[in-house]
Amino acid sequence: MPESPPPAAPVTETVPADGGPDARLRSVLGALGAPEALAAPLAGALGPGAAEELRDDPWRLLALPQVTREQADYCARRALGADASPDDPRRGRALAARLLRHASREGHTAMEAKRLEEALRSMGVRSPSPALDAAVDGGDAVVFEVLPEGDDDIVGEGGEAAEMPDPDLFYAPPRLGRAEEQLGEALARLTAGGEPVMDSATAAESVQATDERLGLGIAPETTAALVSVALRTVCVLPHTEAGREAVGHVLECVAAMAAESEVGVAVTVPTAQGAAALNAAVPAAAARPLGQLLRDHSPAEPVPAGFVVVAEAMALGAELAAELARACADGTHIVLLADPANAPSAAPGQVVADIVASRTATVAPLPDSPAPGPLAQAAALVSGGELAEVEAPGKEVVTVPAASADEAAHRAVQLLTDSIPRAIGTAADATQIITSARGGEAGADALNTACKERLNPGPGALGGFDPGDRVLLTGRGPGYVPGDTGRLTGAADGGVEVELAGGAVVTVADPAHLRAGWAMTIAAAHGSRWEAVIAVFGPEARSSRPQVHTAITRAERHLSVVQAAGPALHEAVRDVPAIHRQTRLVSVLREA
Structure with missing residues (x-):
């Protein structure tokens, strides 16, 4: 598609009389000077009325990420001629929607009006207000x-009531705006109707009895946290990687109290692989993947439990948290186990951080183990801003230097298929490659191609996949959520069958939900754990302290760090301590 051609006269498309919706959409695209190949993705984005929508509003092309602003403007000039204006509200609506979609891909759930208006002006929209009105109306x-945070004193000088500050305006994609509202309302409902499951003395006695029965050696801080869990309806239990022993104690004791x-x-x-790893470490947990729990329960058929405990809760995005x-039934106690040094979720939102910041939940930190192992020591260094070697007599942590992206990719595949199985005793099936990016020679896509050639070559008869392929699920479907991993077992009615980690079998009908899964990005790996992890940081890596921490804490037994990023990785850990996201959940929770 041309980027910036000269303006043309308006064009009237010829719509076939009996060609059906696809033919009509292709005809409209042709009249606009756009490739007919865009018909299928545009129909997916706009729905069955795509042809009519596009005929009335050529800027609807911007619903597709591959269409640039300049290309959409060209098509609008073809359709509208001299009436195509940069200030057309239809153009502004499309650009505002695109900006909000881009922000959501970066993890934000909302954008402040001032930032959104500034961005629209930079795109030639001289009057952003009509554009934003059109986006809301459409x-x-x-x-x-949202009232700005600050002085809560409502009394002004002389004892008179102080003037309320002007509220800030925020815009959000409808699904994310609803999710944060629903999450706030649901947590407020649980808090308002909640009663202690046990009094504090009984809860402490239950913890002591469980400790004596199992010989756990429960720390006083863990006992205090468990008393809070029994008393309060919403609790966040922060922990570090060195506090995973305390996490196990919490799970054992909550099961006993229940x-x-x-x-x-x-x-x-949040993921099937995460649930399988937790059950292997703490069988009493009997953890279920979130996708399967939500398949079976809803507001109409709530989870039949007085305690709902979410492990790896930093991986929980706003929409799944709301769901x-x-x-959860009235009176349920929700417990969020979270390592705050990890990155926020791959999906939009930062649920745990916002709940803590809102001061609407009880926060009870769990203690570290007095003798953390090499993996926990490496994580502690990163959380403190340092990427350094640790003593690992059992080869728990190994750094593999690489001079280029190509060498990093070669080393990663070699580690997966030979070195780790031979030296560590962990099979390739129990080892995961985690990368800082999808693209590039050392990115997830290239590594998946190399891994398939080595581990499961085939013709790709099932939409580019073969039985036995390791797959990553990137969308939501019956019994699965983004981030779930498994093995493709064959064709099924209406799609393909995937056996998830832990043994559950799901049918994936949408091919767009499938991606090769021998290698995945840090974001996709969030919430899961494997026996061994190969963390690959290529020369093009753009990283941060939370992302590096998340990558290295996916390993249960062994971590190999393939380092081709050089000093840039050390600088990222030292100088980029946090990932900022714009959300509304704090204010929603406080208002609720």
Whole structure:
């Protein structure tokens, strides 16, 4: 498609009389001077009325990420001639929607009006207000008023009531705006209707009994946290990688308290692989993957448990968190186990951080183990801003230097297929490659191609995949959520069958939900753990302290760090301590 051709006269498309919706859409695209190959993705983005929408508004092309602003403007000039204006509200609506979609891909759930207006002006929209109104009226955005944080004193000088500050305006994609509202409402409902499961003395006695029965050596800080869990309806239990022993103690004791109180417990992890790893480490957890829990429960059929415990809760995005909270019955106690040094979720939002910042939940930190192993020591160094070697007599942590992206990719495949199985005793099936990016010679896509050639070559008869391929699920479907991993077992009615980590089998009908899974990005790996992890940082890596921490804490037994980023990786760990996201959840929770 041309980028910036001269303006043309308006064009009237010829629509076939009996060609059906696809033919009509291709005809409209042709009249606009756009490739007919865009018909299928545009129909997916706009729905069955795509042809009519595009005929009335050529800037609807911007619903596709591959179409540039200049290309959409060219098509608008073809359709509208001299009436095509940079200030056309239809153009502004499309650009505002694109900006919000881009922000959501970066993890934000909302954009401040001032930032959104500034961005629109930079795109030639001289009057952003009509553009934003059009986005709201067209269903591409919702707008919220948020009172700025600051002085809570409502009394002014002389004892008179102080003037309320003007609210800030925020715009959000409708689904994300609804999710944060629903999450706030659900947590407020649980808090308002919640009662202690046990009094503090009984809870402490239950913990002591469990400690004596299992010989756990539970620390006083863990006991205090468990008393809070029994008393309060929403609890966040922060922990470090060195605090994973305390996480196990919490799971054992909550199961005991639930049994004694006859209220039941449900433990969930955002991914199937995460649940399988947790069950291997703490069999009493009986954890279920979040996708399967939400398949079976909803507000109409809530989770039958007095305690709902979420491990790896930093991986929980706003939409899934809202769905889970809404599926909890009145009186349920929600417990979030989270390592705050990890990155926020791959999906939009920063649920745990916002709940803590809102001061609407009880926060009870768990203690570190007095003798952390090499993996926990490496994580502690990174969380403190240092990327350094640790003593690892059992080869728990190994750094593999690489001079280029090509060498990094070669080393990663060699580690997966030969070195780790031979030297560590962990099979390739239990080892995961995690990369800082999808693209590039050392990115996930290139590594997946190399891994398939070595581990499961085939013709790709099932939409580019073969039975036995390791796959990553990137969309939402019955029984699975983005981030779930498994092995493709064959064709099924309406799609392909995938056996998830842990043994559950799901049918994936949408081919777009499947991606090769021998290698995946840090974001995709969030919430999961494997026996061994190969963390690959190529020369093009753009990273941060939370991302590096997330990558290295995916390993249960062995970590190989393939380092081709040089000093830039050390600088990222030292100089980029946090990932900023714009969300509304703090204000929603406080208002609720």
